Amino acid sequence: MLFCFLIEYCLISYDVWTILQIIVGCIISLFFPGYFFINSLFFDDELFTSLEKFGLYLVLSICIIGLLGLFISYTFGISSCNILWTLLLWNMFFSITIVIKRYNLLK
Structure with a gap:
């Protein structure tokens, strides 16, 4: 019931592209670094x-993002552009x- 309420709230208060950006951003940041x-x-x-690999991907991605955020905060300052470029x-x-x-394996 609560999940349905949250979905309806997101669909009413946000644009479809914003929801798509949030979903794709979460997938990219929670999967690819690990x-x-x-x-x-x-x-x-x-x-x-x-x-086991999938679990390691998720856990390491969260740890990597935390460590990269710590590195960014002490060097460049945290902004969305700095986070994007560091993850990239x-x-x-x-x-x-x-x-x-x-x-090298194919050679």
Whole structure:
């Protein structure tokens, strides 16, 4: 009942694009930093089960975002632009390491 009330409140008070931005932003910030970090460290797929990997992705993403936020607050100051660029650089760095590892594995 409460969940339905919250959904109705969000649909009435927010635009559809705003709700879509919130959903996509939560998925990106709660999944990708941990996903890229785990896949760059543990490249072997047989080490963890898929459920363990998903749990590690979520938990590490929350920890990584907290640590990046702490780093940003002491260096640049917290703003939405700084958080966006820091997460972008983090994800790009570890996705490039994954691509390099896969390229070296194919050779």
